[in-house]
Amino acid sequence: MNLSPASCVVGVCGLGQMGASAAVCFSRAGYKVLLWGRDAARLAATPPQFAKLHAFLDEHVGPPAGAIGDIELSADLRTVDERADVILECVTEDLGQKADLLSRLTAAKERKALLLSTTSGLSITAMGRQSGTQHLLVGAHFWNPAHLMPIVEIIKGDDTSEERMGWATELATRIGKTPVRVEKDVPGFIGNRLLHALWREAIHLVETGVASPADVDLVASLTFGLRLPAVGPFANMDLVGLELLSQIQSYLLRDLSSAAGVMPAVREHLAAGHTGMRSGHGFHDWTARDPAALISLRDRQIVNQLKFLRGGK
Ligand SMILES: NC(=O)c1ccc[n+]([C@@H]2O[C@H](COP(=O)([O-])OP(=O)(O)OC[C@H]3O[C@@H](n4cnc5c(N)ncnc54)[C@H](O)[C@@H]3O)[C@@H](O)[C@H]2O)c1
Numbered sequence: 113m114n115l116s117p118a119s120c121v122v123g124v125c126g127l128g129q130m131g132a133s134a135a136v137c138f139s140r141a142g143y144k145v146l147l148w149g150r151d152a153a154r155l156a157a158t159p160p161q162f163a164k165l166h167a168f169l170d171e172h173v174g175p176p177a178g179a180i181g182d183i184e185l186s187a188d189l190r191t192v193d194e195r196a197d198v199i200l201e202c203v204t205e206d207l208g209q210k211a212d213l214l215s216r217l218t219a220a221k222e223r224k225a226l227l228l229s230t231t232s233g234l235s236i237t238a239m240g241r242q243s244g245t246q247h248l249l250v251g252a253h254f255w256n257p258a259h260l261m262p263i264v265e266i267i268k269g270d271d272t273s274e275e276r277m278g279w280a281t282e283l284a285t286r287i288g289k290t291p292v293r294v295e296k297d298v299p300g301f302i303g304n305r306l307l308h309a310l311w312r313e314a315i316h317l318v319e320t321g322v323a324s325p326a327d328v329d330l331v332a333s334l335t336f337g338l339r340l341p342a343v344g345p346f347a348n349m350d351l352v353g354l355e356l357l358s359q360i361q362s363y364l365l366r367d368l369s370s371a372a373g374v375m376p377a378v379r380e381h382l383a384a385g386h387t388g389m390r391s392g393h394g395f396h397d398w399t400a401r402d403p404a405a406l407i408s409l410r411d412r413q414i415v416n417q418l419k420f421l422r423g424g425k
Pocket of ligand 1: 127151202213
């Protein structure tokens with residue numbers, strides 16, 4: 113498959129955070145993008161969103177080397193189905209809805225288009241088999257915010273061919289991302305397994321009265337969080353030394369949370385309508401804080417961290 117921007121049209125399905133941001137990534141790499149969403153009003157509201165992302169990237173990362181590809185909006189799935197060589201689905205995290213969407217791509221199936229899913233951790237194998245796209249589908253887990261985060265996890269479903277893994281990997285590289293192969297289709301892939309292990313323990317510390325959410329955040333951000341971009345878990349384990357690691361593991365691991373479902377503190381917040389930042393309350397009270405300022409701080413921090421890491425290599 114010729115994946116050069118001159119020969120390849122990219123379709124993106126879904127108008128949420130990930131869809132809009134991924135569309136911008138492809139367009140900045142020169143690809144013609146067809147963005148499909150089922151909600152016409154939301155579709156009409158996306159161009160200002162693109163302009164904002166482009167402006168941020170131009171200012172903080174620099175303008176793209178080549179021409180920016182056009183993003184064509186459509187509320188008709190046939191536009192993507194009939195014309196896109198690569199289709200990235202970015203709809204809500206629900207296996208049934210994702211499989212239903214993929215199963216509707218009948219023309220793309222006939223053309224053997226490259227189908228990608230940005231699921232956070234659902235089974236690529238199950239999604240493919242349920243939609244009849246198992247031989248076409250590859251996992252391509254972008255991270256949020258997709259226009260800034262450098263890694264895309266490329267997931268091999270049980271039916272995914274090596275050839276398609278190669279295409280997905282090449283495409284991620286062509287848009288300036290660092291592809292990471294996930295060889296087995298396990299829930300949560302690599303990143304979300306690590307993240308949710310940390311979050312489970314963070315919630316457990318709060319549930320058991322050890323510390324407040326603010327203090328857990330502080331310790332995570334200002335201890336291992338400071339080192340993580342330079343020293344990943346395995347590099348850090350080697351740095352600490354495996355003797356000390358084994359001494360700590362011998363008494364600590366048995367005390368960590370092994371919760372196997374939605375945790376009580378999460379259920380309680382949800383029952384109270386505290387769904388997170390957008391509702392004003394989650395583990396923190398956001399009513400007196402400015403979420404936009406926090407997101408802006410996060411994005412500038414990512415940019416600075418990447419500049420530092422790239423400069424340091
Ligand atoms: N937000 C994140 O941090 C993040 C990070 C990485 C991956 N993801 C994954 O990306 C995907 C999208 O997440 P998001 O954060 O953009 O979600 P979102 O809620 O912002 O957007 C989802 C979009 O899909 C649309 N949608 C839902 N069901 C649909 C259907 N059946 N047909 C067409 N459109 C439908 C919704 O209207 C919405 O516009 C999910 O699989 C999610 O797990 C999210």
